[in-house]
Amino acid sequence: MLAEASAKSAAAYVTDDTHNAYLTAADASKPKGHLVNQFMRTRVASVAFDELSPGGDLVRLYEQQALAEVVRRITEQDRVFHSADPLGRCSINVFRSGWNHAWHFDESEFTTTLMLQTAEQGGAFQFTPWIRRDRESLAEEPLEKILAGAGGAEDLYDDLAFEPGTLSIFAGRYCLHRVTETAGDRERLVAVFTFASEPGFVNTPETQKLFWGRASQEPLGA
Known part of the structure; x- marks a missing residue:
C-alpha cells in the first residue's frame, strides 16, 4: 500500500485553496464574520479513486465487505454502504512540508483512514466528538x-496518535476535524475510505473540484 501511495503521490492533484468548516459556498446574506463566511487555507494533494490500481491492495482492502461491517458495528448503524463517488470513495491524501488541512x-x-506514512514533524489529526446532528446544523x-x-x-x-498502520473510523460529517501543519522531507500519506448509511453517496461537484480538480457525478454501480 505504501509503495503505491509513494509511487503516485507526485502526480496527486494539489489543493491550495480556502474553504469554510462546512465545505459550502459563502453566504452574502450573513455577516462577514459569520461561520459560513470564515474561510481557512488548506494545502493537501489527493490521488483519486480512478487513479488507483484497480487490483491494488488499497482498493481491494476498501472493497472488502468485512471492512464495511467493522465500520457498521463501530458506528452502530443498521447498514453501511461503500461510497459510490467515482473520485472520492477511496483516495490517498498527501501532505508535504508546510501543508495542512x-x-x-x-x-x-463515515470516514475510515489508514496511516501509511507519517510526516517527520507535525501532521497531528485533531477531532471533536459528534457535535452536529446533520449537514444543515452549524454547531x-x-x-x-x-x-x-x-x-x-x-x-x-482531541489529538489522535497516528502511527503507520493506524486505522481510524469516525463520523466525519458530524465531527469537526483537521490535520495540523507538517514539516520535514517525508510526506504524510493517508489512505481515505468513505462509507454511508444510504447507498449511492457522491460528493458534491464543488467538493470534488476542490480536492481532485474535476467533477464526476455518475455514481459507481448506477
Missing part, C-alpha cells in the same frame, strides 16, 4: 470557540 466537516458520513457554539482559539477551545477536541 483546515478545520472542516466531511460531506461523506455554532463549539465552532466559534474552536475557530477563534478562545480560552478552553483545546478542551473541545
Whole structure:
C-alpha cells in the first residue's frame, strides 16, 4: 500500500485553496464574520479513486465487505454502504512540508483512514466528538470557540496518535476535524475510505473540484 501511495503521490492533484468548516459556498446574506463566511487555507494533494490500481491492495482492502461491517458495528448503524463517488470513495491524501488541512466537516458520513506514512514533524489529526446532528446544523457554539482559539477551545477536541498502520473510523460529517501543519522531507500519506448509511453517496461537484480538480457525478454501480 505504501509503495503505491509513494509511487503516485507526485502526480496527486494539489489543493491550495480556502474553504469554510462546512465545505459550502459563502453566504452574502450573513455577516462577514459569520461561520459560513470564515474561510481557512488548506494545502493537501489527493490521488483519486480512478487513479488507483484497480487490483491494488488499497482498493481491494476498501472493497472488502468485512471492512464495511467493522465500520457498521463501530458506528452502530443498521447498514453501511461503500461510497459510490467515482473520485472520492477511496483516495490517498498527501501532505508535504508546510501543508495542512483546515478545520472542516466531511460531506461523506463515515470516514475510515489508514496511516501509511507519517510526516517527520507535525501532521497531528485533531477531532471533536459528534457535535452536529446533520449537514444543515452549524454547531455554532463549539465552532466559534474552536475557530477563534478562545480560552478552553483545546478542551473541545482531541489529538489522535497516528502511527503507520493506524486505522481510524469516525463520523466525519458530524465531527469537526483537521490535520495540523507538517514539516520535514517525508510526506504524510493517508489512505481515505468513505462509507454511508444510504447507498449511492457522491460528493458534491464543488467538493470534488476542490480536492481532485474535476467533477464526476455518475455514481459507481448506477
